[in-house]
Amino acid sequence: xxxxxxxxxxxxxxxxxxxxxxxxxxxxxxxxxxxxxxxxxxxxxxxxxxxxxxxxxxxxxxxxxxxxxxxxxxxxxxxxxxxxxxxxxxxxxxxxxxxxxxxxxxxxxxxxxxxxxxxxxxxxxxx
Amino acid sequence: xxxxxxxxxxxxxxxxxxxxxxxxxxxxxxxxxxxxxxxxxxxxxxxxxxxxxxxxxxxxxxxxxxxxxxxxxxxxxxxxxxxxxxxxxxxxxxxxxxxxxxxxxxxxxxxxxxxxxxxxxxxxxxxxxxxxxxxxxxxxxxxxxxxxxxxxxxxxxxxxxxxxxxxxxxxxxxxxxxxxxxxxxxxxxxxxxxxxxxxxxxxxxxxxxxxxxxxxxxxxxxxxxxxxxxxxxxxxxxxxxxxxxxxxxxxxxxxxxxxxxxxxxxxxxxxxxxxxxxxxxxxxxxxxxxxxxxxxxxxxxxxxxxxxxxxxxxxxxxxxxxxxxxxxxxxxxxxxxxxxxxxxxxxxxxxxxxxxxxxxxxxxxxxxxxxxxxxxxxxxxxx
Numbered sequence: 001x002x003x004x005x006x007x008x009x010x011x012x013x014x015x016x017x018x019x020x021x022x023x024x025x026x027x028x029x030x031x032x033x034x035x036x037x038x039x040x041x042x043x044x045x046x047x048x049x050x051x052x053x054x055x056x057x058x059x060x061x062x063x064x065x066x067x068x069x070x071x072x073x074x075x076x077x078x079x080x081x082x083x084x085x086x087x088x089x090x091x092x093x094x095x096x097x098x099x100x101x102x103x104x105x106x107x108x109x110x111x112x113x114x115x116x117x118x119x120x121x122x123x124x125x126x127x
Numbered sequence: 128x129x130x131x132x133x134x135x136x137x138x139x140x141x142x143x144x145x146x147x148x149x150x151x152x153x154x155x156x157x158x159x160x161x162x163x164x165x166x167x168x169x170x171x172x173x174x175x176x177x178x179x180x181x182x183x184x185x186x187x188x189x190x191x192x193x194x195x196x197x198x199x200x201x202x203x204x205x206x207x208x209x210x211x212x213x214x215x216x217x218x219x220x221x222x223x224x225x226x227x228x229x230x231x232x233x234x235x236x237x238x239x240x241x242x243x244x245x246x247x248x249x250x251x252x253x254x255x256x257x258x259x260x261x262x263x264x265x266x267x268x269x270x271x272x273x274x275x276x277x278x279x280x281x282x283x284x285x286x287x288x289x290x291x292x293x294x295x296x297x298x299x300x301x302x303x304x305x306x307x308x309x310x311x312x313x314x315x316x317x318x319x320x321x322x323x324x325x326x327x328x329x330x331x332x333x334x335x336x337x338x339x340x341x342x343x344x345x346x347x348x349x350x351x352x353x354x355x356x357x358x359x360x361x362x363x364x365x366x367x368x369x370x371x372x373x374x375x376x377x378x379x380x381x382x383x384x385x386x387x388x389x390x391x392x393x394x395x396x397x398x399x400x401x402x403x404x405x406x407x408x409x410x411x412x413x414x415x416x417x418x419x420x421x422x423x424x425x426x427x428x429x430x431x432x433x434x435x436x437x438x439x440x441x442x443x444x445x446x447x448x449x450x451x452x453x454x455x456x457x458x459x460x461x462x463x464x465x466x467x468x469x470x471x472x473x474x475x476x477x478x479x480x481x482x483x484x485x486x487x488x489x490x491x492x493x494x495x496x497x498x499x500x501x502x503x504x505x506x507x508x509x510x
Contacts, residue, residue: 010256035257035372060272060377063324064264074263074323076272076372086258086372095324099279108260117260 009036012049017116022052022105024083034083054105055080056120063094073097077120091121131222132392133510135233136349136356137469139169139342145455146306147242148336154185155196157238157338162197165340169352171232173197176342178224178233180205180217184250184458185239193236203229209366210493211406213237214341214462215500219362221343231345235465238338239457246334249458255370264323267331267409269371269495271323274411276377278325280426283414285325287429289316291410292329292452294438299449301439301479306335307453330410332450337457341465346510357469357487357504360395363388364500371495381499382419382490389488389501390421397421400503401484402471403443404464406492407450413437416490417445420501439479447471447479461491461500468504485509 009025013036016023025033025047027040033047040047056079065071073094078084089097090106103120110116141164143157158181166173179201183189190204203224207216214235221233241249252265263269277283293313299305311329319327349356363385368374390396397420405416414428422443423431431437437445446452448467451460468487470476485506492499 035370060276062263062268062271062275063321064262064268065321065323066264072262074261074268074272076377084372086261086263086370088261099275114260 006038009038012036014115016051017107017118018110020107022054022118023049024052024079024081026050032081032083034085050081052079052081052105055123056103058089058097058099058101058103059084061089061097061099063097071095077103088119089122090119129226130392131226132360132394133346133358133505135222135225135343136346136358137341137343137465137504138349138352138354138356139165139171140466140469141165141168141339142304142463142466143238143338145304145337145457146335148240150243152240152243152336154183154238154240154338155192157240157336158183158193158236158340159196161238161338161340162234162236165234165342169342169354171342171344171352173199175232176234177201178203178221178230179236180221180233181236182206182208182213182217182459183238201230209498211408211459211461212491212493212498212500213459214465215362215489215491215502216364218343218359218465218502219364219500222359222362225345231348233343234340235343235462236338236340237459237462239459240336241458242334242336257372258370266495267323267326270409270411271326272371273377273415273496274325274409277411277414280378281429283429285317286313287433288325288330288410288414289313290433291407291413291437292316294432295407295446295450295452297438298447298479299453302449302454303477305449305454306333326409332408332452332456332460335455335457337455339462339466341462341469354475355473355506357472358507358510359502360505360509361389361392361503362501363392366498369494369497374496378415379425380415380419380492380496382416382501385499385501386420386490389503393503393505395486395503400486400488401444402447402468402481402487403445404447404468404487404489405445406460406464406490407446407452408456408460408492410452412492413445415496420488420490444481447476447481459493461493464489464491465502468502472504472506
């Protein structure tokens with residue numbers, strides 16, 4: 001087994017999640033990048049990790065109506081640092097999640113089945 | 128760059144069995160059925176085929192499977208897989224192969240048994256670590272978010288989106304092989320079971336089995352065949368993203384790039400096109416593509432479709448076969464758009480045939496608005 005390989009971008013992202021941090025990457029020019037990658041899209045240049053303040057705005061949203069279980073939110077969130085990610089807005093009726101809603105990140109802790117991952121709450125509810 | 132305008136023509140088209148096919152039928156069976164029907168349609172033989180282009184979500188190495196199945200050793204084979212627009216890309220690749228002298232008679236084929244084996248079993252999805260934890264109902268949720276964004280920015284309504292489904296249904300009533308031909312109203316679309324807001328099940332394409340093929344050849348060989356050739360005047364291909372997270376603007380699809388490339392090669396504009404066949408996997412698609420392909424201005428698609436403009440008798444015939452919403456949608460629908468566009472030029476569409484069709488546009492979409500490929504076909508008069 002190789003011992004000198006680079007850590008996977010996903011592993012680094014999840015290590016941050018485990019510490020309660022929403023991590024993203026920036027290019028040499030400071031352009032924010034998400035999802036985590038080995039190289040910068042467009043240039044192939046290097047990327048460095050940063051931690052987001054976790055505040056963002058809902059860019060697009062839908063409510064999924066599964067065959068079994070309750071409806072839930074799926075949204076695209078524009079973080080204030082300038083990157084976009086998919087997530088779920090919780091602690092609000094999913095049909096009341098609207099484009100433009102201000103949201104704040106919260107980490108779902110790891111379970112045996114699933115690694116840790118970020119979700120969002122409305123800023124009002126998060127206070 | 129060499130202009131390949133009109134260097135090949137679609138000369139034969141065929142659907143395989145559609146809807147719910149016989150038990151144990153495979154995607155390869157449907158592709159073979161489509162291939163032979165399309166060759167019969169134009170009067171060519173299997174031994175004439177020296178290029179084979181195909182795609183399906185149900186096979187990893189489909190070109191190999193089909194060459195074995197049909198017992199052919201074509202000079203070029205290609206199973207480019209970019210979802211529902213794969214077949215438009217295949218047409219572009221056929222043009223290049225013919226221009227390079229690699230082949231003269233090419234088949235583009237598709238087959239799927241997704242209704243029989245279930246959607247989940249028919250197309251495995253790549254793991255997407257940055258989206259999977261949120262359980263989006265894909266692909267519907269991605270398109271639903273595009274619709275939500277269009278509604279937010281332009282005031283588009285669910286009723287306007289529903290008008291797309293109703294127009295498709297009204298076209299399907301004119302197509303004897305359409306899967307759904309019963310009446311459909313705006314109210315029925317809105318009150319159908321909600322899947323991923325703002326989409327009910329009636330905003331979403333059918334889940335059917337099906338396949339088919341088209342045959343393309345040179346203008347010289349096209350002249351001696353059974354039907355009028357539909358010449359390939361221009362193609363445009365564009366990939367803007369793979370996952371919906373990375374789509375730059377959910378209200379502007381890559382059709383805004385692929386369309387102008389195809390129009391430029393063909394030397395025509397949106398106003399010149401007689402019929403539009405637009406990949407309607409969801410009601411929002413038709414709106415986005417009408418806007419991005421220059422039929423209406425950005426944001427005006429909702430009012431346009433609600434006015435009846437794209438329904439039978441409207442001023443712009445769109446999805447004259449009933450579309451993926453009402454005719455058939457076996458997973459990757461792009462080939463059926465090319466079939467209908469070519470047939471409208473050939474004048475063989477029966478009750479739904481439009482008068483004097485010289486220019487037809489087929490626009491394919493793949494993934495989650497990810498790959499966009501436009502093909503413009505023309506009659507001999509347009510050469």
